[in-house]
Amino acid sequence: xxxxxxxxxxxxxxxKFWTELAEGRFLLKYCNSxxxxxxxxxxxxxxxxxxxxxxxxxxGRGRIYSYSISRTASPPYVIAYVTLDExxxxxxxxxxxPFDALAIGKPVELAIERGEDGIPLPxxxxx
Amino acid sequence: MTGHAYIVGAYEHPLRKAPDRSLAQLHxxxxxxxxxxxxxxxxxxxxxxCGGDVPGTGPFSMVDYLNLKVRHxxxxxxxxxxxxxxxxxxxxxxxxxxxxxxxxTLAGRPRSEGVPKGGLKRADSPAQPDYAWETPFGMTIxxxxxxxxxxxxxxxxxxxxxxxxxxxxxxxxAQHNPNAMLRTPVTVEEVMHSPLVADPLHKLDCCIxxxxxxxxxxxxxxxxxxxxxxxxxxxxxxxxxKHMAGGDIDLTYSAGRFSGAAAFAEAGVRPxxxxxxxxxxxFTITVLIQLEDLGFCERGKxxxxxxxxxxxxxxxxxxxxxxxxxxxxxxxxHRGGMTKIIEAVRQIRGEAHxxxxxxxxxxxxxxxxxxxxxxxxxSATLVLERV
Numbered sequence: 001x002x003x004x005x006x007x008x009x010x011x012x013x014x015x016k017f018w019t020e021l022a023e024g025r026f027l028l029k030y031c032n033s034x035x036x037x038x039x040x041x042x043x044x045x046x047x048x049x050x051x052x053x054x055x056x057x058x059x060g061r062g063r064i065y066s067y068s069i070s071r072t073a074s075p076p077y078v079i080a081y082v083t084l085d086e087x088x089x090x091x092x093x094x095x096x097x098p099f100d101a102l103a104i105g106k107p108v109e110l111a112i113e114r115g116e117d118g119i120p121l122p123x124x125x126x127x
Numbered sequence: 128m129t130g131h132a133y134i135v136g137a138y139e140h141p142l143r144k145a146p147d148r149s150l151a152q153l154h155x156x157x158x159x160x161x162x163x164x165x166x167x168x169x170x171x172x173x174x175x176x177c178g179g180d181v182p183g184t185g186p187f188s189m190v191d192y193l194n195l196k197v198r199h200x201x202x203x204x205x206x207x208x209x210x211x212x213x214x215x216x217x218x219x220x221x222x223x224x225x226x227x228x229x230x231x232t233l234a235g236r237p238r239s240e241g242v243p244k245g246g247l248k249r250a251d252s253p254a255q256p257d258y259a260w261e262t263p264f265g266m267t268i269x270x271x272x273x274x275x276x277x278x279x280x281x282x283x284x285x286x287x288x289x290x291x292x293x294x295x296x297x298x299x300x301a302q303h304n305p306n307a308m309l310r311t312p313v314t315v316e317e318v319m320h321s322p323l324v325a326d327p328l329h330k331l332d333c334c335i336x337x338x339x340x341x342x343x344x345x346x347x348x349x350x351x352x353x354x355x356x357x358x359x360x361x362x363x364x365x366x367x368x369k370h371m372a373g374g375d376i377d378l379t380y381s382a383g384r385f386s387g388a389a390a391f392a393e394a395g396v397r398p399x400x401x402x403x404x405x406x407x408x409x410f411t412i413t414v415l416i417q418l419e420d421l422g423f424c425e426r427g428k429x430x431x432x433x434x435x436x437x438x439x440x441x442x443x444x445x446x447x448x449x450x451x452x453x454x455x456x457x458x459x460x461h462r463g464g465m466t467k468i469i470e471a472v473r474q475i476r477g478e479a480h481x482x483x484x485x486x487x488x489x490x491x492x493x494x495x496x497x498x499x500x501x502x503x504x505x506s507a508t509l510v511l512e513r514v
Contacts, residue, residue: 046373088374
């Protein structure tokens with residue numbers, strides 16, 4: 001079993017995110033008490049501690065908050081933080097984008113791609 | 128807690144590669160070194176503090192190995208800054224009457240054990256709630272610090288050249304340390320022309336991997352005053368944790384903003400009163416952000432503060448990491464907190480190398496960050512005073 005699959009098995013709290021992502025749908029957790037979205041998704045709102053959280057469809061759009069190219073990896077890849085249009089900032093990877101086109105603040109969109117172990121991941125590419 | 132405890136023993140293992148010593152042996156050797164430095168014996172120890180580098184579960188194996196009789200233990204783990212936090216906890220335990228003589232040890236042998244360089248993965252458990260949201264994207268310690276540097280550059284115009292000066296200062300100090308792993312001074316150009324490993328960080332922006340360790344001993348004032356060593360008073364101490372805050376992240380500052388302010392408040396001193404600072408230097412950017420967080424310079428002005436050799440002892444308002452730091456001297460077990468305390472103790476005692484000793488060093492800071500600046504981490508700050 002892959003480490004990610006093992007992690008997902010440890011997190012029934014977020015099973016819906018991964019099953020929906022595999023169907024091409026990107027969800028965010030919102031709090032019905034304070035009405036804010038948060039990241040990473042959890043059952044208990046990290047802003048107001050309410051347990052009235054729910055999954056809602058997200059735009060899959062955002063902007064690069066920061067990034068770095070891991071040059072010693074083979075092949076090199078781009079780790080990034082993306083600030084989603086809905087507010088929270090999430091860690092991800094930028095794909096399908098030339099390294100010299102990257103810049104903080106540039107708009108990006110969701111690009112669901114399978115990771116090393118075949119599990120679909122929420123990655124992003126330049127718009 | 129001000130003045131309730133003193134650091135009376137400090138010892139840094141002279142080795143940087145220790146293939147013929149066990150991990151427990153290294154912990155034991157640094158414990159004996161700190162006891163000898165203090166003028167105390169093993170049977171004086173009644174409190175033991177250790178971090179995540181210790182073999183086995185918490186304090187058990189080392190207390191057994193050294194055959195200690197303890198009435199207080201603490202294995203709090205905030206990564207590389209743990210030992211600075213342990214000094215704070217030891218001072219609290221001593222003030223509360225829970226122990227009289229506290230031993231804190233750190234040791235490791237990652238260099239002999241062949242830990243991969245450049246892309247070191249954090250110690251992960253799949254049960255961590257954050258695991259699935261970070262690890263699959265290829266997060267490493269290096270690339271998260273790199274993202275902090277990238278964002279700091281974006282917001283404040285900090286440059287790679289300014290970061291390089293932090294390594295240059297460390298190398299200038301390390302040339303005077305006979306035990307330092309890297310003793311050859313480097314130039315800004317050499318740092319900037321070293322391989323780019325994770326933009327914008329170069330290979331020489333990163334700390335070394337070394338074997339070895341260190342230990343300190345904390346005790347109550349009356350015992351400290353009975354010993355024949357210069358008195359190093361713990362005047363202020365604090366700790367904090369910073370994290371992702373549900374997605375409200377800001378990579379341009381660390382938990383040091385909170386532990387620093389609290390430690391200075393407890394000590395009743397200002398950053399401008401400090402003559403020497405040991406600052407965690409896992410990467411050059413770590414030092415720059417901590418200088419801002421602790422108030423040694425304005426937020427966003429760290430680049431100018433470190434440029435042109437101003438961190439070199441005698442060349443600016445604040446000497447930093449005069450042992451050569453984790454960038455050049457020693458980063459045992461991938462954990463730099465212990466050596467930060469030890470060099471601050473040397474400076475307060477006036478026992479640093481004469482070429483780097485700060486004149487009239489009556490107040491010093493030892494500050495560390497453990498975990499990852501770019502995700503979640505702990506920080507701990509000590510203000511030490513010569514009495």
